[in-house]
Amino acid sequence: MSTEQRSLVVFAPLRVEAAAVRRGLRGGGALVIRTGMGPDRARAAAKSPEHAEARALAVAGVCGAISPDLRPGDIVVATEVRTPDGLAIRCSSGPLAAALKALGFEPHLGPILSWPRIGDRDEREAMAATGAIAVDMESAWLAEAAAGRPFAVLRVVVDTVERDLGHVLATVTGGIRALRILRRAVPAIPRWAAGTSAEPRWVLLAGPRSFCAGVERAIEIVERALALYGPPVFVRKEIVHNLHVVRDLERRGAVFVNEVEEVPEGATVVFSAHGVAPRVRADAERRHLQVIDATCPLVTKVHAEARRFARAGYAIVLVGHEGHEEVEGTTGEAPGAIRLLSQADEVDALDLNGHRRVAYLTQTTLAVDEADQVVAKLRERYPDLAGPGSDDICYATSNRQDAVKALAGECDVLLVIGSTNSSNSRRLVEVAAREGCPAFLLDDETEIDPSWLAGTRTVGVTAGASAPEVLVDRVVEALAGLGPIEVQERHVVAESLQFTLPIELRTGGDR
């Protein structure tokens, strides 16, 4: 086997597991070592010189479930492996999970406990108290082999916590099924290994990144409403466009609805940071809802401009993306006066019914350069074009784009943390691409496709204005799990803007 093939070593404890792994890998790309079952054999395999040249190591096999959420055939990726005496070793998990998702699997991530024997039901309940989600008999001891190299564990559940077992493969049907799934899943391991590196990588963090003042305010509004009025607190639309923020608030009692008609009469409803059209306010009033408005003040400013231009008889060209909630809210302020477009090449076809007084407004989260092109084209066609007193594209959007531009030239790839419905996050991907840097949008570390990182020396990381900073930490940790990294911050500007909360939340709920 060549040196390159030895760059990945996969440990498989049992003969049947090793056979499934070898068949799954079809002989290429990895050295598969059968270790034998249990801690002693795992320790011996960890000391073997066979893996000395490997760049990355993995364990593949079956496991027993501890978490009641796991079913036979589920795939578990270890976030860490633990010994019975409490020693925990971190594993590379997010990028392996992404590689599994690319193959069509939905892996479960969590700690795996390594235990000297497969326990009965009583023992599994004691294991559950440790917080581990699954149990095996080797991984934590095999982890000693890694000695700082990237290390991952992929296990397939063979039995559930309800069943007593003498041995994990004693359930013949479950065992065969698990081994079949293992065979199909193991190609994710070389995909994961392709993203690992023995050489140090630079990780450049764009600054500013992550939450803006409007998002911080909107989230705090929901948190304070929950504390003051108790759950449920209804929120019209996603409070900000981020999956993690929405899930977290849901867990704490927020109920997200699409329209105020879904909110019980008289209940409390929060309007999202993107703003609402006057029609929505009227609907809420009709239903006697207690409204708390989390519209970002910078969006409110655009609404005021739309009303001002409409009152003065202007035809308003709104530069923005159709279907975005902010655009719907702004358009609702002057529906008869506003025309929407998103690109410069749409300007020529614009029909403003012979209007001479023309004004433009923009969505707050556009790409600055693209919006400038559209406005320039509008000005060519309408030399007296009026515009907002100050830019509608908000400080947070332009600062995050400037930060990306400042480091894109140094990066082999840029990871942009944000949800797919986050306009400002998507613009960061486009800005990087225009600077010649491949960029990818991801919700969290479980979406880091290892192929993005293959052969890279410098990885940029940023986060859209609606993505929490904790996700940046998790992505950086996931990168560290793929090989040594050096992290550097690159700040282009400091941000200190803060917005005050609505009066009813500042005064403890008095309305």
Ligand code: SF4
């Ligand atoms: S991105 Fe800009 S407009 Fe949107 S919430 Fe943040 S500060 Fe407000």
